Amino acid sequence: MKQLLKTLTDTFSPSGYEDEIRKVILKEVKPLADEVRVDALGNLIARKKPAKGTKDAKKIMIAAHMDEIGVMVTHVDGNGFVRFTNIGGVYPRNLPGGHVRFANGVSGVIGLEPTTSATDVPPLNKMFIDVGADSKKNCPVKTGDVGSFERTFIDLGDKLVAKSMDDRIGCLVAIEALRALKSTPHDVYFVFTTQEEVGTRGAETSAYGIDPDLGFSIDVTGWGDTPGQKDFDVALGKGPAIKIRDGGMLADPRVVQWMVRTAEKAKVPYQREVLLGGTTDARAMQLVRGGVPVGCISIPCRYVHTPSEMVDYNDVKNAVKLIGVMLSNPVNLQLIVTL
Amino acid sequence: MTDILPFLKSLLSVSGLSGHEAPVATLIEQKWTPLVDEISRSRLGSIHGLKKGSVSGKATRPSVLISTHMDAIGLMVTRIVDGFIYITAIGGIDSRILPGTPVIVHASKTNEELYGVIMIPPSDLLPESAGTGALALKYLMVDTGLAAGEVSKRVSIGDLVSFNTEPVEMTGGCVSGHTLDNRASVAALTICLEELQSKSHLWDVWAVSSIQEEETLGGAKTSAFQLRPTIAVAMDVTFGKGTGVQGWEGQELGKGPALGIGPVIHPFLHNRFKEVAEKAEIPFAVEPMPARSSTDGDALQLTAEGIPTMVLSIPLRYMHTPVEVVALKDIQRAGRLLAEFIASLEADFMTKIAWD
Numbered sequence: 001m002k003q004l005l006k007t008l009t010d011t012f013s014p015s016g017y018e019d020e021i022r023k024v025i026l027k028e029v030k031p032l033a034d035e036v037r038v039d040a041l042g043n044l045i046a047r048k049k050p051a052k053g054t055k056d057a058k059k060i061m062i063a064a065h066m067d068e069i070g071v072m073v074t075h076v077d078g079n080g081f082v083r084f085t086n087i088g089g090v091y092p093r094n095l096p097g098g099h100v101r102f103a104n105g106v107s108g109v110i111g112l113e114p115t116t117s118a119t120d121v122p123p124l125n126k127m128f129i130d131v132g133a134d135s136k137k138n139c140p141v142k143t144g145d146v147g148s149f150e151r152t153f154i155d156l157g158d159k160l161v162a163k164s165m166d167d168r169i170g171c172l173v174a175i176e177a178l179r180a181l182k183s184t185p186h187d188v189y190f191v192f193t194t195q196e197e198v199g200t201r202g203a204e205t206s207a208y209g210i211d212p213d214l215g216f217s218i219d220v221t222g223w224g225d226t227p228g229q230k231d232f233d234v235a236l237g238k239g240p241a242i243k244i245r246d247g248g249m250l251a252d253p254r255v256v257q258w259m260v261r262t263a264e265k266a267k268v269p270y271q272r273e274v275l276l277g278g279t280t281d282a283r284a285m286q287l288v289r290g291g292v293p294v295g296c297i298s299i300p301c302r303y304v305h306t307p308s309e310m311v312d313y314n315d316v317k318n319a320v321k322l323i324g325v326m327l328s329n330p331v332n333l334q335l336i337v338t339l
Numbered sequence: 340m341t342d343i344l345p346f347l348k349s350l351l352s353v354s355g356l357s358g359h360e361a362p363v364a365t366l367i368e369q370k371w372t373p374l375v376d377e378i379s380r381s382r383l384g385s386i387h388g389l390k391k392g393s394v395s396g397k398a399t400r401p402s403v404l405i406s407t408h409m410d411a412i413g414l415m416v417t418r419i420v421d422g423f424i425y426i427t428a429i430g431g432i433d434s435r436i437l438p439g440t441p442v443i444v445h446a447s448k449t450n451e452e453l454y455g456v457i458m459i460p461p462s463d464l465l466p467e468s469a470g471t472g473a474l475a476l477k478y479l480m481v482d483t484g485l486a487a488g489e490v491s492k493r494v495s496i497g498d499l500v501s502f503n504t505e506p507v508e509m510t511g512g513c514v515s516g517h518t519l520d521n522r523a524s525v526a527a528l529t530i531c532l533e534e535l536q537s538k539s540h541l542w543d544v545w546a547v548s549s550i551q552e553e554e555t556l557g558g559a560k561t562s563a564f565q566l567r568p569t570i571a572v573a574m575d576v577t578f579g580k581g582t583g584v585q586g587w588e589g590q591e592l593g594k595g596p597a598l599g600i601g602p603v604i605h606p607f608l609h610n611r612f613k614e615v616a617e618k619a620e621i622p623f624a625v626e627p628m629p630a631r632s633s634t635d636g637d638a639l640q641l642t643a644e645g646i647p648t649m650v651l652s653i654p655l656r657y658m659h660t661p662v663e664v665v666a667l668k669d670i671q672r673a674g675r676l677l678a679e680f681i682a683s684l685e686a687d688f689m690t691k692i693a694w695d
């Protein structure tokens with residue numbers, strides 16, 4: 001599982017340019033699924049059909065996004081310095097000194113224009129990527145090229161660090177849950193979505209196409225367990241987080257109850273998550289067509305949207321286990337009136 | 340006309356925060372069931388009441404969807420420290436009004452309601468960055484009076500916290516309380532349904548109480564997609580004139596509902612409301628909405644191929660506080676106007692509102 005995670009996180013695929021990661025995931029899920037297809041926005045959909053003889057199987061959609069944040073070249077100046085803008089949530093303070101890799105294999109480093117104080121962080125338009133060129137003519141990248149941040153995968157034992165852990169860790173959990181799912185009473189659609197980082201776009205169209213009865217996303221969430229980080233009660237290693245709400249979605253209380261009860265029955269550790277900012281593919285899924293009851297299973301992740309995102313391997317394994325139990329048993333969403 | 344006050348008060352006595360509307364939905368469903376021909380819930384929990392129209396000889400009747408959101412703003416537990424409960428907002432909450440507010444903590448572990456108050460920590464215990472003005476929400480806590488261990492036994496992260504202030508009948512025909520946004524409109528739609536019992540109408544009426552307006556407009560969006568009405572009306576509250584709200588952004592309390600006008604609103608629907616109000620001698624105001632309406636109307640208009648939409652508003656002061664104020668007669672008038680509008684819809688109304 002760690003080797004596959006390394007492959008997944010090493011792969012280059014900013015939002016809208018998911019070709020490479022789709023190939024990697026397709027190779028994994030093809031032998032595991034009953035049916036695999038790619039839709040118009042590039043979402044990879046792996047379907048596991050209900051066991052023979054199952055009546056009234058529910059369509060369950062599980063979304064893990066395969067895109068990552070990155071950069072796009074806005075222009076190259078006369079001296080070959082590459083100016084760029086963000087694809088998704090790129091924060092200037094995480095960039096100085098970083099490495100960027102472009103789709104054509106070219107690498108570069110991020111440099112800054114001088115600031116009045118040595119500790120200031122300039123905005124993105126005062127930064128540039130130095131690819132070693134000395135003129136516009138011999139610069140190997142051009143306007144519109146996309147790049148991703150480069151950082152080596154590190155295995156620290158329980159803790160694992162890589163770029164694009166958001167959300168390749170969700171992709172890993174989905175692949176492993178599919179691998180472990182021998183038989184299900186549901187009609188399960190694992191969707192590896194595109195363009196989440198630029199507005200949960202792949203999830204919106206794939207959910208419209210699948211028209212699920214219920215669903216959830218698998219994504220990273222924040223952390224509250226490093227120095228000075230205290231307004232968020234989620235820690236690495238205490239189990240996957242069951243989302244109650246985030247900045248853009250109120251999880252369906254019936255889906256939350258399904259997740260909590262399953263975790264307690266299967267003795268899988270879990271945390272309850274109330275995230276104040278950000279959202280996931282579940283937001284888009286909830287509001288398609290006539291509406292879909294949704295939730296989200298989160299992998300706690302430190303340093304989200306930096307090139308060194310850290311997760312705990314035990315949380316990953318427990319997420320796979322929890323999803324496996326959820327999908328192996330019948331589900332009956334019950335309206336909770338008392339809350 | 341029946342007295343709507345008891346029903347309105349009952350609506351204000353239950354919670355039903357965004358995403359968790361079940362308690363208030365039950366009340367509304369009970370009230371509407373005898374007033375409509377069919378009633379059901381959407382997959383997300385919005386209420387769909389269908390009152391059939393009397394156009395005959397056609398397979399499908401045109402329909403008008405009226406959306407009144409039933410969800411309430413409120414609070415949610417983010418963490419528990421030494422028995423004190425930290426909170427975040429559901430919907431738009433101005434933290435300036437919170438200290439001293441009585442609340443109910445809906446404790447999920449024991450399924451009980453805990454009474455609490457929102458307290459304000461002494462300034463010497465706060466970091467310097469908290470400043471000296473109104474405190475940000477992240478510094479405020481709920482005190483339930485229970486010992487630390489007792490709180491943890493009952494309350495979980497993600498539990499709901501709702502306002503616990505009783506509605507007040509004020510002199511001059513006004514009512515004050517929390518969640519008049521938008522249960523005042525639910526009450527007005529109920530009046531409309533009562534009026535329609537003795538009024539013939541050709542069109543089908545979808546009476547909708549939508550979920551999650553305060554967060555995503557998700558109830559209106561999904562119900563409109565499912566029901567595909569011919570036209571839609573969002574009924575919500577709007578800013579009432581008063582201290583600090585004196586310009587065109589505010590509407591007078593007690594001077595009738597406000598008819599929205601702007602890009603979200605289909606001008607022919609606006610004009611029809613105006614004609615009907617003048618004919619029935621119902622006072623009204625015109626409310627400019629130069630951009631979005633910040634109501635369910637924004638979602639209704641953009642559903643599927645697009646739906647001609649109208650926004651009808653009840654003026655309300657102190658929006659999103661536990662002491663919102665509305666004039667009862669504006670609720671009555673909004674309900675009556677809506678019923679008159681529905682009754683006025685001819686079988687071929689849509690051919691009249693086509694763009695040139």
